[in-house]
Amino acid sequence: MTSASPSSSPTSMRLLEKLVCPHCWAEFAPEDAVWIATHPSLYGDEKLGESELRRFLPSRFTPDNRAIDPEGSEATETGCPRCHLRVPRRLFEIPVVFFSILGAPGSGKSYLLASMIWQARRSMAERFQMLLTDADAAMNARLIEYEERQFLSSKPDQLTWLPKTEEQGTLYNRVQMAERAVNLPRPFLFTLSPGEGHPNEDKKATLSRVLCLYDNAGESFLPGADESTGPVTGHLARSEALLFCFDPTQDPRFRAVCEGKSDDPQMTGAGRSGGQTIRQDSILLEAINRVRQKAGMREDEKIGATLVVLVTKWDAWRKLLPDIATDPPFGKVDHDREAIDEDRILQTSAKLRDLLRRTCPEMTAAAATVSSEVIYMPVSATGRRPELDPESGQLGIRPKDIRPQWAEVSLIYLLARRFRGLIDVGRRKQDAAGSG
Incomplete structure (x- = not known):
């Protein structure tokens, strides 16, 4: 059998020579992609199970270069030749950059990720004439749900909370690989491109990028966590x-410093995850050890x-660094566009690093062994302390109060x-405070 690149027309964008699967990270050429059958009789894939349509290498094509599945139906989507999971068309055309978010269980990753994307969509459009859009709504469904819960709730006065990220479930795909079933994390995919009014709008085809972002359950990084069921x-x-x-x-030492300066229930003890104390530097070092082993x-x-x-x-401990302003570090370039104030970011980083050195010195020491460039930033996903729901015992937030x-x-x-x-960055001063 022969295969063909997933091209729909002569006017489509030029395909990349190589792309990386966002699920299993295998590199492959576009012409090696498998196609996903559409005929209803072709359910049952050797890697993905009976509930998934069969993947196949085509021998017949339509005039516009679409594959025809074994039962004569036209296929429209493609997958990775290694794991068979669906790879969106965007990744065949636009280079991808990978970012990962990690942290201890209960560190607030899900809330922060939803706020991060929601705010970035708005700030990029309003301040920088950039578009941050979903490259694949199906893959981003869980994150879109989180955004809607926090920012588009039909009941903004009622407490809401996000489910805990699990090590298995809706954020993972089960795949049969190398004679064993493994769990692969589902990526969140976004397209970054110049929008209307951007000075490089005419270079959209060459400047656009796909952002591939991952969120893992904190338990995946606990020292000694078993990865035998998959390289999550x-x-x-x-x-x-x-x-x-x-x-x-x-961290009990940080909470002690905040005594009398915060009424957040997470600082005072109520609502914390079983009151447990987790060595967060160990989680970071364990994650990096896995990177080193693989590389x-x-x-x-x-x-x-x-x-x-x-x-x-940040809202729970802001009084420890009262001179750091909570407004974002962006400034005007002209009457329409803004730039990132890098000096302010690095100055904030230095102050925050010094605070952590005094309270949690092993955290800054661990970070310094990980990367030559370490930046510290204060963040708050909600801008205010959560409330304890008397019925469920859950800590929640009212959507109308989120800032x-x-x-x-x-x-x-x-x-x-x-x-x-794509986005202007203010000139960096010689004193790169906050790095390393």
Whole structure:
């Protein structure tokens, strides 16, 4: 049999020579992709099970280069030749960048991720004439649901909360690979492109990128966690930036410093995850050890990715650094566009790093061994303390009260530095305070 590139017409965008599967991270050429059958009699795939349509290498094509499945139906979607999971068309046409978000169980990753994307969509459009859109709504369904719960609730006065990220379930795909079933994390995919009014709008075809973002259950990074059922953290080795959520409410020393300065129930003890204390530096080091193992690196070798330590729940400890403003570090370039104030980000990073050195020194020490570039940022997914629901015992937030603080800053800053020409970054001063 022969295969063909997933091209729909002569006017379509030029395909990449190689692409990376966002599920299993295998590299393959577009012409090696498998196609997904559409005929209803062709359910049952050798890797994905009886509930999935069969993947196949086609021998017949329509005039516009669509594959024809074994029962004569036209196929419209393609998949990875290694894991057979669906690969959206965008990834055949636009280069992809990988970012990963990780942290301890209960560190607030899900809330932050929803606020991060929601705020980034708005800030990029309003401030930078950039578009951050869903590259695949089906893959982003869980995150879209989180955004709707927090920001588009039909009952904004009622408490809401997000479900805990599990090590298995809706955020993972079960695949039969190498004679065993494994769990592969479902990625969130976004298209980043210049919008109307952007100075490089005419270069959209060459400047656009796909952002592939991963969220893992905190338990996946606990030291000694078993990965025999699947490489659920394999994306770390591909990621150009790691966003580590450090939750100060889980550290008794940080809580002690906040005594009398915070009435957040997570600081005072109520509502914390079983009152447990987790060594968050161990979680970071365990994650990086896996990166080193997969890449064949020395145990003391630093990774090439930028590490951003996001100190979550800023609203609960803001009085410790009262001189840091909560408005985002963006400034005007002209009457229509803005730029990122990098000096302010690095100054904030230095102050926050010094605070952590005084309260949780092993965290900053661990971060320094991980990457040559470490940036610290304060973030709050909601901008206010949660409330304890008397009936369920859950900590929740009323959507009408949500006011995220710096939730989107890390993502926009990383993308701006990675892809020059899309978002302006203010000139960096010689004193790069906050790095390393």
